[in-house]
Amino acid sequence: MKKALVTGATGHLGFNLCLELKKKYNVFAFCRKNSNIKRLQKNNIKIIYGDVTKFEDFYSASIGKNYIIHAAAIYSHDEKLRDITLDTAIKSAENFCKLFLKLKIDKGIYISSVSVLGLNYYENIKKNLKIINSSNDPYVNSKLTSYKIVKDEIKKYKFPISLVLPSSMIGLNDFRITPSTSNIKNMIKTPIGIYVNGGINLVNVTDVCKSIALILKKKNNKTYILSGHNIKIKDLVKKVRQISNRIDFSLMLSKSFFIFLYNLFKYTGLNFLVPFPLNINQIKNIGKFSYFDSVDAKREKLFKNTPLEKTLRQCIRNLDY
Template sequence: MKILVTGSTGYLGARLCHVLLRRGHSVRALVRRTSDLSDLPPEVELAYGDVTDYRSLTDACSGCDIVFHAAALVEPWLPDPSRFISVNVGGLKNVLEAVKETKTVQKIIYTSSFFALGSTDGSVANENQVHNERFFCTEYERSKAVADKMALNAASEGVPIILLYPGVIFGPGKLTSANMVARMLIERFNGRLPGYIGSGTDRYSFSHVDDVVEGHVAAMEKGRLGERYLLTGENASFKLVFDMAALITGTKKPNFSIPLWAINAYGWLSVLISRVTGKLPLISPPTVTVLRHQWSYSCDKAKLELGYNPRSLKEGLEEMLPCHYDE
């Protein structure tokens, strides 16, 4: 099949392009003129454009059977928060309209986020959870919740879309905002993050990037139109992640916890520095707000319907750490 991948130069998107090519599909990658193409396989067809540029998107969709819409701004904080809406909401709107205009596309596989469902705070949620919209930890979360509603409305109107919700993606490879676990572990091992984060009561659903890629391909092959699928994994705290990392690398565990108020103060300082340097901070106040909540999910539906088979957190870290331990 002819497949368009948006977000193709991102951490998830590039690996998805590789797998689709290995499965014998023809892949067209939507890329910007300024994009780093180093992670893309040479066999992909390049379509220059942007999800915020409707005409370039319709041109990219032309003749395609499937669209994987994986493009998104994935940051806890940006100096211009309006960009989250323009890319994450406006980009999806453009994809939906471009598909209607193109008429050849049989299926849209939309990469959402667990943030679109909202925090769980003591429970383990499934695909039935809908964001309560009473509060948003980050503008990214707000934009994904708005886009989620748009995608569900499109599905109810007969648009052939499948919604996927990865957890906290981690694994070897590019150190982007989408690979937060690797970035935090590097901070941990080089001494810039000497202790645990908070009290260890946080919970996240950790997903290995290659499992999420396989989940995307399975959704294309087996997923039911209009359905939501959580592509999550083991629910754990960052304290457990740090402990596992220490065990795997033979290093010492942290012997103290950094309280969230101190991390929050560091976050505000990092934001001030970011406004001067232009380099986005690893920690910001919205990140700390996320850390005050729990994000635990069940991927049983994806296991049953898609054959999704996520590896354990320990297996994933054992694979990832040799790639990043010395950085």
């Protein structure tokens, strides 16, 4: 069996990737020493300890591997984590590309995000790769910077690396609760359904993993958008609350109201007692639409969508609310 190394293997995408790739490959999980690896071990995934920001660690783990899937990242919009989020993204992206100069690797996958394509004020569906110039959001900035690094190296050296841009992933095995799943949880926990104007694209993490497994076989260095279902926040709140048997009554809140609450928490010190769920960058994006379509992946028969209701039910089963 060919060998595949997965970074970020204890995360939502990384863990599900290990399970999917295990069907055809000898899978190795590249993890930090303080990571919780119990679920990986329970599924007979081999563990290699190291740090993606340290090239010698990454290089040693990659020796003899046919495929490298780099899914490690700090998934946080927290301003306090801005520096470490960006530093991790830059160093790990540089190290990932450097591996292809030093080792003979059949194929690499670099996991980015549709966030590098930006948002729309209207319900326009983005089908093409038009990268934004910059972002103030710590997570989006890290993804954008690392995307450019990998894309430039692919262009320069013709590396056999595909960039994958998934939308907001939810679904099975989200043990630590990602921000995407946390949003679903908040829709359930509130006494009534609270929503803002705008829309989002949700994709099943299992669909992303199956697509990545197929992209590994492609001898190209294309970039693929992997998106699921475009849905208004209003409709999403209603659907989530129906599935979880909550009161089907919703109330729209404005951007100005969230700015008022944000400043109230900030200047009264309430944020030290109860963290405000959104940062100022997220509030600024209220009312925008994150709509995408996986045109190329679908055309090449690399991607299929699970029905949205099934995806939401899988996501909700992760939650203890």
